[in-house]
Amino acid sequence: MLKITPYLGSLVVIVSLGGLWYPILGYFMFLVMGTLFITSLFRGRWFCGNLCPRGSYFDYGIIKISKKRKIPKILSSMWVRVPAFTLMMALMMYRISVTFAAQNTFELIGTILVSMCLVTTIIGTMLGGYFNTRSWCNACPMGTMQRFIGGNKHQLQMDHESCVDCKLCEKVCPMELKVRDIGNNPDCIKCGRCVEKCPKDSLSF
Incomplete structure (x- = not known):
């Protein structure tokens, strides 16, 4: 944000x-x-x-x-x-x-x-x-x-290989989205909280 x-x-x-x-x-x-x-x-x-x-x-x-x-x-x-x-x-x-x-x-x-x-x-x-x-x-x-x-613009990207499935990203998502499956979720508001919370830097825009 x-x-x-x-x-x-x-x-x-x-x-x-x-x-x-x-x-x-x-x-x-x-x-x-x-x-x-x-x-x-x-x-x-x-x-x-x-x-x-x-x-x-x-x-x-x-x-x-x-x-x-x-x-x-x-x-x-x-x-x-x-x-x-x-x-x-x-x-x-x-x-x-x-x-x-x-x-x-x-x-x-x-x-x-x-x-x-x-x-x-x-x-x-x-x-x-x-x-x-x-x-x-x-x-x-x-x-x-x-x-x-x-809705298909500026999508969240995930490096699934580095993801450790800690689910911290989903806990901070204000829209309660399933971040790990977010591939092309048009309701992502791009606030960046999941990106900041990820301990493995697996998420990015």
């Missing part, structure tokens, strides 16, 4: 709460969406593990209250993720389109973006608190979009 990663979580609080008084903060969401779209073309879900403010919020904030229960597999099911992505995008576009008939369109769009950030953050906080911290990331609509765009 990047050196700035631990500090990005504060942006979620600023946008979600500060945006209630200053709706213009909601436009930060467009910057996030644009950045994750561009990075996903080359590195898949790398944004999730390195630049995502909500991911940082989970890793360095919610982790303090998380019960760290196993993430339900249904959250990573496409039967949940695709409808969630479709519903979120459709709802956002509909709400934004309605505002064009109003005089204060700019402020209303900001309010819509803030409300989306706040609602998804509350859901993510509840999931991360009751289950493991990155539970929301398994079903995240934006993460799902990155998976479809560049």
Whole structure:
């Protein structure tokens, strides 16, 4: 992960709460969406593990209250993720389109973006608190979009000959992936924790 990663979580609080008084903060969401779209073309879900403010919020904030229960597999099911992505995008576009008939369109769009950030953050906080911290990331609509765009990019590599099967990599994976079989797992967020934890330097990107 990047050196700035631990500090990005504060942006979620600023946008979600500060945006209630200053709706213009909601436009930060467009910057996030644009950045994750561009990075996903080359590195898949790398944004999730390195630049995502909500991911940082989970890793360095919610982790303090998380019960760290196993993430339900249904959250990573496409039967949940695709409808969630479709519903979120459709709802956002509909709400934004309605505002064009109003005089204060700019402020209303900001309010819509803030409300989306706040609602998804509350859901993510509840999931991360009751289950493991990155539970929301398994079903995240934006993460799902990155998976479809560049899920086969920048994949984790493993030297199976040097691997001693200690499973330390799997214990630190925030997405609870089977790292040793990760070959082409499109939901790897490229946070690098498994690489840092491996005692034999068997993992690399």
